[in-house]
Amino acid sequence: MRGGGRISSGDFEAQKAANAEAPRIPHLLKRISGLFVPHRNAIILTVVLVLIGAAISVVPPLLTQKAFDLGLFPKSGRPDLPVLYGLVGAMVALWIASAGVGVWQTYLTATVGNKVMGSMRMRLFGHLQRMELAFFTRTKTGIIQSRLQNDVGGVASVLNNTISSVLGNTVTVIAAVVAMLLLSWQMTLVAVVLLPLLVIAQRRVGQVRARIAAQTQESLSDMTAITQEALSVSGILLAKSFNQQRSETQRYGAENRNQIRLQVRQQMSGQWFFAIVQIFLSIIPAIIYVVAAYLIIGRVPITAGTIVAFTTVQSRLLFPTVGLLRVVLDLQTSGALFARIFEYLDLKPAITDSPTARPVDESRVGHVAFDDVTFTYPDGEPDKPTLRGVSFELQPGQFAAFVGPSGAGKTTVSYLVPRLYEATEGSVRFAGQDVRDIVHEDLMRHVGIVSQETYLFHATIGDNLRYAKPDATDEELERAARAANIHETIASFPDGYDTVVGERGYRLSGGEKQRIAIARVLLKDPPVLVLDEATSALDSISERVVQTALDNAAAGRTTISIAHRLSTIRDADVIFVLEHGRIVEQGSHDELLAHDGTYAMLHRQQNAPADALGS
Numbered sequence: 001m002r003g004g005g006r007i008s009s010g011d012f013e014a015q016k017a018a019n020a021e022a023p024r025i026p027h028l029l030k031r032i033s034g035l036f037v038p039h040r041n042a043i044i045l046t047v048v049l050v051l052i053g054a055a056i057s058v059v060p061p062l063l064t065q066k067a068f069d070l071g072l073f074p075k076s077g078r079p080d081l082p083v084l085y086g087l088v089g090a091m092v093a094l095w096i097a098s099a100g101v102g103v104w105q106t107y108l109t110a111t112v113g114n115k116v117m118g119s120m121r122m123r124l125f126g127h128l129q130r131m132e133l134a135f136f137t138r139t140k141t142g143i144i145q146s147r148l149q150n151d152v153g154g155v156a157s158v159l160n161n162t163i164s165s166v167l168g169n170t171v172t173v174i175a176a177v178v179a180m181l182l183l184s185w186q187m188t189l190v191a192v193v194l195l196p197l198l199v200i201a202q203r204r205v206g207q208v209r210a211r212i213a214a215q216t217q218e219s220l221s222d223m224t225a226i227t228q229e230a231l232s233v234s235g236i237l238l239a240k241s242f243n244q245q246r247s248e249t250q251r252y253g254a255e256n257r258n259q260i261r262l263q264v265r266q267q268m269s270g271q272w273f274f275a276i277v278q279i280f281l282s283i284i285p286a287i288i289y290v291v292a293a294y295l296i297i298g299r300v301p302i303t304a305g306t307i308v309a310f311t312t313v314q315s316r317l318l319f320p321t322v323g324l325l326r327v328v329l330d331l332q333t334s335g336a337l338f339a340r341i342f343e344y345l346d347l348k349p350a351i352t353d354s355p356t357a358r359p360v361d362e363s364r365v366g367h368v369a370f371d372d373v374t375f376t377y378p379d380g381e382p383d384k385p386t387l388r389g390v391s392f393e394l395q396p397g398q399f400a401a402f403v404g405p406s407g408a409g410k411t412t413v414s415y416l417v418p419r420l421y422e423a424t425e426g427s428v429r430f431a432g433q434d435v436r437d438i439v440h441e442d443l444m445r446h447v448g449i450v451s452q453e454t455y456l457f458h459a460t461i462g463d464n465l466r467y468a469k470p471d472a473t474d475e476e477l478e479r480a481a482r483a484a485n486i487h488e489t490i491a492s493f494p495d496g497y498d499t500v501v502g503e504r505g506y507r508l509s510g511g512e513k514q515r516i517a518i519a520r521v522l523l524k525d526p527p528v529l530v531l532d533e534a535t536s537a538l539d540s541i542s543e544r545v546v547q548t549a550l551d552n553a554a555a556g557r558t559t560i561s562i563a564h565r566l567s568t569i570r571d572a573d574v575i576f577v578l579e580h581g582r583i584v585e586q587g588s589h590d591e592l593l594a595h596d597g598t599y600a601m602l603h604r605q606q607n608a609p610a611d612a613l614g615s
């Protein structure tokens with residue numbers, strides 16, 4: 001059921017284009033970490049491996065010391081070969097173990113990272129499949145694709161090396177700080193006193209960078225949209241026929257420049273910060289000397305050795321600290337991408353099954369009715385509904401036709417029957433139930449649609465047909481194709497049913513495509529059939545043949561046929577004339593002619609030239 005208080009997925013693309021901020025998602029961190037919960041065992045193992053790796057790397061220097069003192073220059077004066085071999089063997093074994101642990105740990109992090117990403121892609125794709133038709137009519141395909149590819153892809157690099165990087169560096173930093181504390185707590189205090197400042201500065205830099213990242217992704221999605229629009233068959237045909245290739249290239253170029261600028265800004269943001277961190281950490285040793293001088297004057301016992309050791313350890317702090325800061329920055333940046341992904345995941349599909357939804361009542365299948373239906377498109381003007389007070393009732397097996405001028409709302413009626421859109425007021429009933437109370441998948445199972453614009457996948461004709469019935473036998477395919485008068489044509493192709501139809505079926509003529517679409521729906525064999533100008537792209541001869549096939553196909557099922565050519569619906573049980581979203585006339589062909597209204601006028605218009613020729 002339609003309800004208030006939903007997140008409107010409506011104009012938010014427009015909003016974001018204006019201020020391209022990362023969307024605000026509550027509990028972002030919790031939700032991100034939630035993604036890793038299923039992999040907690042692998043993560044724990046990774047932590048253990050990192051710690052083992054760190055421990056292993058501490059040992060060889062100690063062994064080196066022993067090799068010198070006990071192996072090379074023992075008290076006896078002669079090198080002790082057995083001891084030396086033992087120690088060298090131990091060192092070799094440790095280095096091999098360390099390398100092995102490294103590879104294992106990389107494997108684990110790569111697996112976890114990619115699995116998390118893969119499951120996010122799946123969730124997003126599955127969620128988008130559930131979104132209502134209206135979402136797709138108002139959002140550019142490229143923009144949707146970009147969320148799925150660029151945004152999810154963008155977090156990949158971070159996911160892959162964050163865990164080990166954070167752990168490894170933390171271990172090193174902690175070890176160094178402990179060593180420094182052991183050497184001199186006073187000097188340690190001086191060395192770390194400015195670290196909180198760094199952390200604060202880091203947060204600020206991270207926020208700026210996240211904002212730039214959001215803008216970069218936004219621009220990237222615009223670029224994907226341009227590519228998708230301009231480099232499709234229809235797009236290229238349009239551009240070529242209007243000589244607009246150059247302007248398309250310019251449009252792409254403009255966005256591309258924007259993208260370059262943002263990428264550079266994103267990479268540069270924080271570089272000053274890191275430069276300052278580096279300078280700062282580098283001058284600490286110098287400051288330590290001064291501090292040490294004061295300590296010595298103040299009679300604190302500090303030896304030259306302590307100072308040297310301290311500054312050595314402190315300088316080892318440099319890389320890991322910068323590394324940690326970078327990772328945190330990357331995490332903040334990827335937070336912006338995660339937010340964009342969650343934003344899409346949080347979109348509420350406007351059309352969902354109610355908790356009390358039931359399957360279609362099989363005993364009344366074929367019964368279709370509109371009760372005083374008024375309908376406004378989600379982004380349409382509320383005071384100018386597309387359908388106004390439309391009521392009709394079809395009995396199982398009836399053939400109903402909808403005619404009327406372009407824009408009258410015929411296609412819209414056909415959308416409401418399978419609940420692709422929902423009535424704003426009134427109700428649409430299917431098999432005696434309100435469509436909002438029916439399990440949507442089950443409803444769809446009972447309706448076949450041949451839409452005004454046929455869509456075929458870039459696959460073979462056979463595969464396209466089997467979309468309706470994956471387990472259809474070759475005989476069934478052929479029977480459906482024969483019924484749609486397309487079998488002979490398909491058989492005449494060198495590859496027959498294995499002919500690849502090309503992007504969106506461009507390899508086929510309009511009429512061929514349409515007949516394949518008809519064959520496809522015949523294969524589905526639904527009890528209710530919606531044909532939106534199904535015969536519009538056929539010449540009058542094949543139109544008649546398809547008409548016969550459709551008449552046969554329509555037998556025994558409720559058929560709603562939308563037609564411009566009145567000749568195709570002459571025998572309809574009932575014809576509805578739509579004008580400005582209202583049913584203005586209804587009746588059989590003869591009744592409507594006798595009524596001498598809009599239908600009679602349309603009929604005269606269409607037959608006038610033929611009659612003139614005939615007489």
Ligand SMILES: Nc1ncnc2c1ncn2[C@@H]1O[C@H](COP(=O)(O)OP(=O)(O)OP(=O)(O)O)[C@@H](O)[C@H]1O
Pocket residue numbers: 137377378379380386404405406407408409410411412413452
């Ligand atoms: N997604 C949409 N959002 C807003 N308005 C729409 C949408 N789709 C169609 N409309 C509007 O609804 C009205 C009815 O459209 P519809 O497609 O039902 O007409 P039609 O009778 O099928 O016309 P035709 O004979 O040209 O196919 C039109 O004025 C159209 O502009």
Ligand SMILES: [Mg+2]
Pocket residue numbers: 410411412452532
């Ligand atoms: Mg239409």
